[in-house]
Amino acid sequence: MLFGSDTPLRIRLENAWTAHLGAHCRFCHGAAATIPSLCDRCAANLPWLLTRCEKCARPLSFDGVCGACRQQPPICNSTHSSLRYTGDVVILIHAVKFGGGLNLCSTLATLMLKARRPIVFDQTQVVSVPLSQRRLRQRGFNQSLEIARQLANQLQLEIFHRLRRTGQAPAQSSLKSARERRRNVRSQFELQGQAPVHALIVDDVYTSGSTVQEIARVLRRHGSERIDVWTCARSVRA
Numbered sequence: 001m002l003f004g005s006d007t008p009l010r011i012r013l014e015n016a017w018t019a020h021l022g023a024h025c026r027f028c029h030g031a032a033a034t035i036p037s038l039c040d041r042c043a044a045n046l047p048w049l050l051t052r053c054e055k056c057a058r059p060l061s062f063d064g065v066c067g068a069c070r071q072q073p074p075i076c077n078s079t080h081s082s083l084r085y086t087g088d089v090v091i092l093i094h095a096v097k098f099g100g101g102l103n104l105c106s107t108l109a110t111l112m113l114k115a116r117r118p119i120v121f122d123q124t125q126v127v128s129v130p131l132s133q134r135r136l137r138q139r140g141f142n143q144s145l146e147i148a149r150q151l152a153n154q155l156q157l158e159i160f161h162r163l164r165r166t167g168q169a170p171a172q173s174s175l176k177s178a179r180e181r182r183r184n185v186r187s188q189f190e191l192q193g194q195a196p197v198h199a200l201i202v203d204d205v206y207t208s209g210s211t212v213q214e215i216a217r218v219l220r221r222h223g224s225e226r227i228d229v230w231t232c233a234r235s236v237r238a
């Protein structure tokens, strides 16, 4: 037999291509060992988010719950971000989003699991943030889904595919205030049937949290008992 495993050929080719592209560090061209496209030294120099609010990932000087989340608890049970959205992290995420650097999704997924791994159960499913059909056509791929695929693969979880984005609202990144962002995403998402008992929402950047909170609201309404959010980077301004 030409291929001795049950893994589909497309995925095997994708993995081989990713390994080839990821052999050298994106920043210094040194050898990448444990993280695709990133050497250990450049990875260590990234702005890691070590202590933060466990509800919204806001940087804190200790692990705990911030004042804003104590006053108005978010719908999600917890939020994790590995890194601050600044410096080389912005370069990496922009390379994925705007430069079509899809192979970097496995870099982001590996970084997302490096410092901490999510608690998972038998019923955990990974939920990505859907794009509208129009934006999907413009960009050609959904970076949140690509990162979710990598993360689900590494954690051996299933991806939940029944959440849709229905609206044609402007991109969240084009809106300045948290209030505008909250209003913009209201009623944007639609779910058919039952939501996962435990949902792990995956996205690249957590900015105001409006999008994931809106998704969490829909998931809760459709039966999710626990919702955790796992993002690569946390905007430090919001």
Ligand SMILES: [Zn+2]
Pocket: 025, 026, 027, 028, 029, 030, 038, 039, 040, 041, 042, 043
């Ligand atoms: Zn390097």
Ligand SMILES: [Zn+2]
Pocket: 053, 054, 055, 056, 057, 058, 065, 066, 067, 068, 069, 070
């Ligand atoms: Zn908080």
